[in-house]
Amino acid sequence: MGVPAWVWGLTIAFIIGLLAFDFFFHVRKAHVPTLREAAIWSALYVGIAVLFGVAVLVFGGPGPGSEYFAGYVTEKALSVDNLFVFLVIIASFRVPREDQQKVLLFGIVFALIARTGFILVGAALINTFAWVFYLFGLVLLLTAGNLLKSDHGDDEQEADNFVIRIAKRFIRTTEHYDGDKLVTVVDGKRMLTPMLLVMVAIGGTDILFALDSVPAIFGLTQDVYLVFTATAFSLMGLRQLYFLIDGLLDRLIYLSYGLATILGFIGIKLILHALHENNVPIINDGEPVPVVEVSTSLSLAVIIGVLLITVVASLFSRKGKAQTAIANARRHAIAYLDSEYTKDPEERERIFRALLDERDQILALGPKYRQMVRDEAELIDLLNRAAAKHDEAVARGHAEPFTRRGLT
Incomplete structure (x- = not known):
């Protein structure tokens, strides 16, 4: 698809304008977005x-x-999967709730810059070396295999990539945050805050994500304009989506299987295309191999179908409901006990209400899943400490009393 330079210019200006609007009207003032706010803006970005x-x-x-819609849906699904890791990084660095928006927006901007660079390099390689399709296909097949082996419940493994380890080693920061500042003053000395470390961790992880997502979209279209726009629009609204589905991420227990299927499918599609365009001497004497090629319409149907099956199966899974409630209860208990997590009393009450809701969900699922909680002594301790801390807040008149039913 031939795209004139002025269309490129307008598209890039529009995307930059959306990011600037997001920063100045939403992120600049630290706050916790409401569910309604996140839903409206998520829908708006998807609509655009x-x-x-x-x-x-x-x-x-x-x-x-x-080709655009196939690329957009695939990249959006991969972006949702990336939110799992963002959630773990933000939780492990104890980023205050009010300041999480700025971290996420930085991650989106860095991801867009990194992926644009990978897109330009990928396009240059494809135009120069036809065998690159073999390489991209192999990368996607290996990624699909890794996804089948991965477990989103293994937080430590997901948050401990080499980028984060290097950042922690070379960037020395203060122990506490100073709002969303990157630099603060301690005892008269200017020091870096943990916010910088979080942004480096998010940015570095984005580079690792690009190694999967760019080959995937090149497997659906080789038009650089479509690759760029599908990637950019899939990242737009990711910040709002994070707050919209924050408590539901762990519910998507089969997402990794769905993404593995999609990436494996695209990997096979790329290898078939490479065989069809073959000029590698060691394969069929450098001549094209007569193989069936997968059409874009079939690719789009497979991608949407797999995602629908994955999401529906996850949402109706009782195991998924239990894992979600347990993971969210652990996260909310830790957040409620962390005095630095939020200074907003309404947000603290929201966290405790969510904790009670998750408790009720586990109770409603029956004895089998209640036993899953009883088997986790650390979680029980967290829940008891959160309940005791809330009782203290009630005694001081800083919180409303709730009727509690125990899991133990």
Whole structure:
């Protein structure tokens, strides 16, 4: 699809404008977005991406339109999977709730810059070396295998990549945050805050994400404009989506299987395409191999179908409900006990109410899943300490009393 320079310029300006609007009107003032706010802005960004896709269909034709939507849906699904790791990083660094938006926006901007660089490099390689499709296909197949072996419940493993280890080793910071500042003054000396370390961890992890997502979208379209826009619009609204599905991320227990299927499918599609365009001497004497190629419309149908099955299966799984409630109860108990997590009394009450809701969900699931909680002594201790701390707040008149039913 031939795209003139002025269209490129308008597109980039529009994306930069969206990011600037997001910063000045939402992120600049530290606050915890409400569920309604997150839902409205998430829907708006998805609507913008869909309208852009419709414009591609109208002006570019059904081929480019299908390629854009296939790329956008795939990249959006991978972005949701990335939120698991963002959640673990933010929790492990104890980022105050009010300041999490700035960390996420930085992550989105860095991801967009990193992926744009990978897109340009990938396009140059594809135009120069046809065998790159073999490499991209192999990368996706290996990634699919790793996803099948991974476990989102293993937080330590997911938050302990080499980028974070290097950052912790070379960046020395204060023990406490100073709002969302990167630099603060302690005993008359200027020092870095943990906020910088978090941003480095998020940014470095984004680079690792790009190694998976860029080959995936090149497996669906080689049009650089479509690759760039599908990637950019999939990242837009990721910050709002984080707060919208924060408590539901652990519910998607089969997401990794769905993504592994999609990446494996695209990997096979890339290898078939590489065989069809083959010029590697050691394969069929450098001649193209007559193989069936997968159409973009079939790719789009497979991607959407797999995601629908994955999400529906996850949402109806009782095990998924139990794992979600347990993981969220642990996270909310830790947050409630952390005096630095939020200074907003309403947010602290929201956390405790959420903790009680999760307790009720576990009780409603029956004795089998209540036993899952009883088997975790550390979680029971956290819940008891959170309840005791809330009782202290009630005694001081800083919180409303609740009727509690124990899990033990």
